[in-house]
Amino acid sequence: MQDFGSINWRSRGYLPHFDAEGVQQHIIIGLADAISYEIIESDTVKRLWLFDEALDRGAGECVLATPRCASIVQNELLHHDGDRYRLLAWCVMPNHVHIVADRVQDLPGTVRRWKTWTTRQINAVVGREGGLWKREYFERFARSEHHLQTMIHYVEQNPVVAGLVATASDWEWSSAGYRKSAGQAPGGPRLPK
Numbered sequence: 001m002q003d004f005g006s007i008n009w010r011s012r013g014y015l016p017h018f019d020a021e022g023v024q025q026h027i028i029i030g031l032a033d034a035i036s037y038e039i040i041e042s043d044t045v046k047r048l049w050l051f052d053e054a055l056d057r058g059a060g061e062c063v064l065a066t067p068r069c070a071s072i073v074q075n076e077l078l079h080h081d082g083d084r085y086r087l088l089a090w091c092v093m094p095n096h097v098h099i100v101a102d103r104v105q106d107l108p109g110t111v112r113r114w115k116t117w118t119t120r121q122i123n124a125v126v127g128r129e130g131g132l133w134k135r136e137y138f139e140r141f142a143r144s145e146h147h148l149q150t151m152i153h154y155v156e157q158n159p160v161v162a163g164l165v166a167t168a169s170d171w172e173w174s175s176a177g178y179r180k181s182a183g184q185a186p187g188g189p190r191l192p193k
Contacts, residue, residue, distance in 0.1 A: 022103060031061070093164075
């Protein structure tokens with residue numbers, strides 16, 4: 001694990017973010033209509049709790065519940081795996097996406113690319129225009145190997161907790177479902193290479 005005393009923090013006005021290559025990150029991006037303005041304006045601790053709660057209850061239009069839209073996001077994440085980052089786990093939920101990645105190069109640029117590409121593709125599929133994603137994203141860095149495993153478990157269990165499937169591997173748009181479709185046992189390698 002990295003020495004976190006040397007991490008560079010930055011902010012775009014709402015949330016503090018940090019960038020450090022070699023750190024495992026849990027990144028959450030939400031659809032713009034899934035989070036209300038009141039949540040963004042609340043204090044930081046309350047905001048994080050309200051953000052998770054709003055996402056988990058399926059607020060908004062939930063355009064990612066459409067299989068074709070969920071596949072667009074998953075395919076974009078997989079497209080740059082091993083190049084700009086290494087995926088450890090992910091889950092495309094109806095109104096948000098969880099990503100656990102290692103060796104992320106330029107986190108803000110990577111998130112921007114994900115959002116830009118998927119917005120164009122999803123808008124074409126559903127016949128809409130304009131922004132799709134919330135401006136801000138959340139990230140948490142793994143502070144230990146145990147914390148990393150907890151993040152991966154949380155991400156892969158998200159559709160089970162939300163009541164969308166009985167087991168994590170039944171959710172097609174996740175690392176658990178991806179391993180199942182590749183014929184790998186749960187807990188095996190994160191991705192087939």
